[in-house]
Amino acid sequence: MDFAMFGVLVVAAIIAVLIYWLAKTSSRVVLTEREGEIITVRRFNFTLPAIGIIVAGVILLLLVTSVRMVPVGHAMVKFNVLTKTFSAVGEGITFVPPFIYNTYVYDMRRQEYTMSSKKGEGRRKNIDDSLWSPTKEGLQVGIDLTCWYRINPDSLISVHRRIGPDYDEKVVRPAIRSIVRHVISEYPIMDVYSEKRLFIQEEIKKRLKDLLEKDGFIIEEIVLRDVHFTPDFAKAVEEKQIAQQEAERMKYVLEKERKEAERKQIEAEGKAKAIEIISKTLKKNPEYVQYLYVDKLSDKVKLIISDQGTILNIGNVSKE
Numbered sequence: 170m171d172f173a174m175f176g177v178l179v180v181a182a183i184i185a186v187l188i189y190w191l192a193k194t195s196s197r198v199v200l201t202e203r204e205g206e207i208i209t210v211r212r213f214n215f216t217l218p219a220i221g222i223i224v225a226g227v228i229l230l231l232l233v234t235s236v237r238m239v240p241v242g243h244a245m246v247k248f249n250v251l252t253k254t255f256s257a258v259g260e261g262i263t264f265v266p267p268f269i270y271n272t273y274v275y276d277m278r279r280q281e282y283t284m285s286s287k288k289g290e291g292r293r294k295n296i297d298d299s300l301w302s303p304t305k306e307g308l309q310v311g312i313d314l315t316c317w318y319r320i321n322p323d324s325l326i327s328v329h330r331r332i333g334p335d336y337d338e339k340v341v342r343p344a345i346r347s348i349v350r351h352v353i354s355e356y357p358i359m360d361v362y363s364e365k366r367l368f369i370q371e372e373i374k375k376r377l378k379d380l381l382e383k384d385g386f387i388i389e390e391i392v393l394r395d396v397h398f399t400p401d402f403a404k405a406v407e408e409k410q411i412a413q414q415e416a417e418r419m420k421y422v423l424e425k426e427r428k429e430a431e432r433k434q435i436e437a438e439g440k441a442k443a444i445e446i447i448s449k450t451l452k453k454n455p456e457y458v459q460y461l462y463v464d465k466l467s468d469k470v471k472l473i474i475s476d477q478g479t480i481l482n483i484g485n486v487s488k489e
Contacts, residue, residue: 277325306358
């Protein structure tokens with residue numbers, strides 16, 4: 170119960186008590202003759218003060234019923250049924266004479282309109298209200314979206330006259346659905362899901378501003394909450410991602426094998442170069458082969474008898 174209604178009830182109760190009191194004090198029972206019979210009749214004798222009290226009570230009642238409280242963040246549109254003119258007042262106390270004005274209070278704060286596939290999140294809470302739209306390839310993609318907007322104070326009377334209080338369903342929702350479908354249809358389906366999503370979001374906001382601001386609404390922000398695909402396409406995307414991961418794995422294996430082949434080639438080239446150097450050295454110094462042979466022996470071997478007449482002292486060879 171608001172302040173105005175409470176005041177009306179209080180004043181009405183006071184006036185009812187006054188009328189009862191005046192009727193009680195200003196009436197008396199008298200005897201009179203009617204058609205030869207003596208009967209009793211109640212007669213009222215209102216004095217000037219009594220009449221003044223009644224008139225004052227009625228005026229007070231009218232004044233109280235004229236007081237209206239406009240909540241914070243709201244505005245009231247008033248229509249004068251006599252002059253057929255509109256006016257608007259802001260938050261606070263205002264006077265609206267009864268029987269002369271029709272009024273309606275509008276919320277001037279930020280409002281949101283959400284379309285979501287999850288029940289309970291969107292404006293229509295009991296259904297899947299996701300916005301499905303065809304992409305550039307003709308594939309269907311679902312968009313969960315939130316639009317933040319508010320009424321332009323300078324256009325409040327115009328909104329009330331041309332659209333009415335159910336503007337969210339008459340104008341905002343159809344505009345969002347139309348703009349989203351137009352923008353999404355210009356992009357491939359993977360762009361909607363990729364880093365271009367923010368660019369698409371800004372494009373929707375720009376076009377929605379151009380469309381709704383001329384009707385008296387200020388678009389503050391658009392947020393693409395979620396993007397989802399049909400079950401068949403989602404399965405195809407999953408299979409593609411698995412194939413890409415397998416391709417990346419094979420690419421890694423091939424790269425590893427290529428590097429291993431390069432390593433073996435470098436190793437072979439190094440051995441060939443070493444053999445070439447040893448061959449040149451042997452041509453110049455044939456005894457170098459004995460050094461190589463000894464170099465491969467264990468450190469514990471000190472003496473080698475190669476035949477019946479040759480004894481090789483390894484210590485001497487090593488010292489050389």
